[in-house]
Amino acid sequence: MKKALILSTALSAVAFAASAEQITVMSWGGAYTTSQVEAFHKPFTAETGIGVVSVDADNPATPLKAMVEAKNVSVDVVDVNTSDAVRLCDEGQLEEIDPAMLPAAPDGTPATEDFLPGALSDCAVGNIVYSMIVAYDESKFPNEKPKTIGDFFDTEKFPGKRAMWKSAKTTLEMALMGDGVPAAEVYDVMGTPEGVDRAFAKLDAIKGDLIWWEAGAQPVQLLADGEVAMTTAYNGRIFAAAVSENKPFVPIWDGQVYEYDLFVIPKGAPNLEAAKKFVAFATGTQPLADQAKWISYGPARKSSAPLVGLYQDGKTEMGPNMPTAEANLTNALPSSYEFWVDHDTELEERFNAWLASN
Template identity: 45%
Template sequence: MKLTKTLMASTAITVAAGMSFADGHMADEMTIVSWGGAYSSSQQNAYHNPYAEQTGVKIINDESSAEAVSKLRAMSEAGNVTWDVVDVVASDALRLCDEGLAMEIDADEMLADGDDGSKASDDFGDLLVGDCFIPQIVYSTTVGYRTDLVGDTPPTEICALFDTDTYPGKRALEKRPIGNMEWALLCDGVAKDEIYDVLETEDGQQKALDKLATIKDDVIWWSAGADTPQLLADGEVVMGSTYNGRLFSLIVEQNQPVGMLWDAQVFDLDGWIIPTGLSDERQARALDYVKFATDTQRLADQAKYISYGPARKSSAPLVGKHAELGIEMAPHMPTDPENAKNTFLYNYEFWADYRDDIDAKFQAWLVK
């Protein structure tokens, strides 16, 4: 995919190892957009608080990442971009970059070197999937279930989602096609390595929707990352999809009667983009923040609060114990060998290309 070049030559910014700027001024307030819940809390502890203490900048939190693409499109069209740094999944970063709505990033010039002396491009490696994307974490979307509502045979496979005879009750699924379509095809007999070839066709898309239709009446559709954990905690669903870090918080920190299903967990990347259309001062502040927030130590620090793997290689050896519980965090990561025996590798390039069309079809199916 050829991504649109969006770093304008007129921007008066020179970024070196010490992050210096031509006019010497940076905004003293910034709005950072993320997903809320336990995830935003981990960012607050690992990134926002230390950065605010170091710089005195006021950070305003917004929890609109689920709507980042549509809202940034609207802001750009109106000529009024009010966000400074936005947390998005990799496929959304690719779309925003392709549309000229996210700033192009030169990792080695704009981001910190690794603590081991590696350049940022080597430290992040293959996770630098787009010209505008600044990787932060590896996470997975997986399924949590109420241990007290599944009888004597708790689920071990993802297709338990579609087995309402063995596991009657409501399910919670995200109100978007990503993940749901892959699981539906997988549980309809499509081989894992053929999922995206099938999903590329109209017949394949309909096949996935038909499989989802078998449980449609039993589904509560969610749009915020905190929804499924709350539904599970309240006993309103027997199982539901959400991010592995949210389930970690629910199970380990809150001690809820919930288990985690690692089978066919969907690996994905999450990170930052900086919107285009910012003033020089706001752009300078945003760049300063992301350089700080994605250095080796800060990415390792986030893993003290939530079970997401840091995107830098140099951060991995620094992942230690939970900041409050004192437990080792490595076994709770989606990348742990025991948890990653049967993973599903999310194809962010496919969804960057097909998301709008398939999403329109999915949303139309939802209201039928």
Template identity: 50%
Template sequence: MRTDGVMTALARASAFTTVIAACFTGHAAAQSITAVSYGGSYQKASTEAWYEPFAAATGIRVDVEDFNGGLAQIRAQVEVGNVYWDVVDLNASDVTLACDEGLLEYVDPETLPPGPGGTPAEDDFISGTLSDCGVGNVVWSTIYAYDANRFPGARPETIADFFDLEKFPGRRGMRRVPMANLEFALLADGVPTDDVYAVLGTPEGLGRAFDKLDTIKDQVVWWEAGAQPPQMLADGEVVMSTAYNGRIFNAQVLEGQSFVIVWDGQLLDINQLAIVAGTPRLDEAMRLVSFASTAEALADLGRRISYGPARESAGPLITTHLETGVEMGPHLPTHPSNMARALRRDWTWWVDNQDELNERFSAWLAR
């Protein structure tokens, strides 16, 4: 139920958005810029919440392309001096690496719009969501989920249950990468959230994670695309699967699937909007980043897909799902009820160790 405070905030948001639109409209604009995202329901939500309203406010058409993440295409464009991507939605670990390599433009946080109450951007964004080259947009998580219809009795409740083949027999779905799987393995093996990366950073701890994965390896169905886990659950190919929380939310709310998310041990991640270094449309790209990073725009996204906003002031503006009317709070990774044993991904640790662990993981899979 909406409170009077939320209604007041929404009214302020509407007025603020009108002012922002008027300001943007007054600038001379390039004909178009290109924004790059991950496709699927997230890209659809981003287009409706950010790109289309920005185009309407400025006259700058936003051409949206999708990709599977990573830096290969950005590197290629920057290295040959032919930059045709402008704004890219990247995982924070990729932003860190790309910024170090000089592939992204610096973003001055003082140029970002304040919160609805005038709070400076640097004080309004959640800690760690702003960086030298990235502006936080969403907080999402890797979780695991199951189909309630397949568990008429006891049901999984913890990350340890995902690895318990005796209590909950059946195949598991996991992404074919070390990231998230290693963290889940240590959490399931009893390592406290605060100690996961310290343990993972030792030879003994890394071995412990792989040993835990060994206990279910012959029951794992590996997935590579975010659309696969909901489909594998619906088809009965697996009894539970790791997945991106937004994909499971859509299956629950839009498709009526009886899926249940287990939030225990969820791995929190942050995405950031970044600008490709050398774009000839730098001013327009920065205007898009500023527009999309307002509390109002982030809340508009949060009413379309269950990813938490990177700004504190956006949270109260997220009420119900625009299409179905479902209360969004309990479906957001950042909701207090879901944060009891959440682990925040250490992007710096992964930047330093990813190549080595990708090789080790590939060798482990081949054994």
């Protein structure tokens, strides 16, 4: 009896330890984190018994880098954009991820062939395609409606304050497209001093009407509060506000800048093996399709697309609301991580100096 009691106690302790295992996942907050909690975190815990603690940051790459450099890493998986994933990997800040650990598609297609081009790299696994778009409050424009990226910069025809992300990235690209540069030519133009001058000149024209946002939830709030008539914003945030909260917000897909968000594992992650299990689970075909029930970001796997159905309201078709819908790609710009890896520092410095000037 005594041996049985000791064995029972030991097994209980093992079971408790297993159930107490948890990882910390850092993401961007708002409707996006909600979509990950519902599609990834909860099902992962149900399947593995590993708990998931969710934390958010305005740009998760920034605290990730600080943690790794301080050798005090408290997160296990981090959601970052493509240029940050490549840069942090090159700097040795991330664990390498073997694509062999990722599940195949339901028909057996290997993960390396099932993910969209550019969604897999040495240290990162893509989960969604998202975009920065222009959106407006329909109630501010009772007659003619804005339709193009150029209309965002036309404060005479479409008066009202504007909001933009406080970053050179996407802001400069949108300024050039607003000035008439076709999406396909933007990075060629931005690669010249004259092109950069042209982008800043376009921003100069509306600088007095601009409000700057830093966190993804802010542009939606600025629209809702009536502080701005138009804003740049992540497409999923606008969709969530319009459909879930019945806000009169309308997306303009012309001039959208789209890219991947990817999962990475910081060097020195405290729960490395559990982190790998989470990344493999979350980037499987079904979880990526399930995320689309919660937010209008396109899944990074080909096999997920046919499984995308209705929004959580049970009536809104998600396909047409994706950045990757054919109708939304007419003048769309894939963000160039190669360009930003090479030019990020110099352009951010110039952007910040421009912000500080009169």
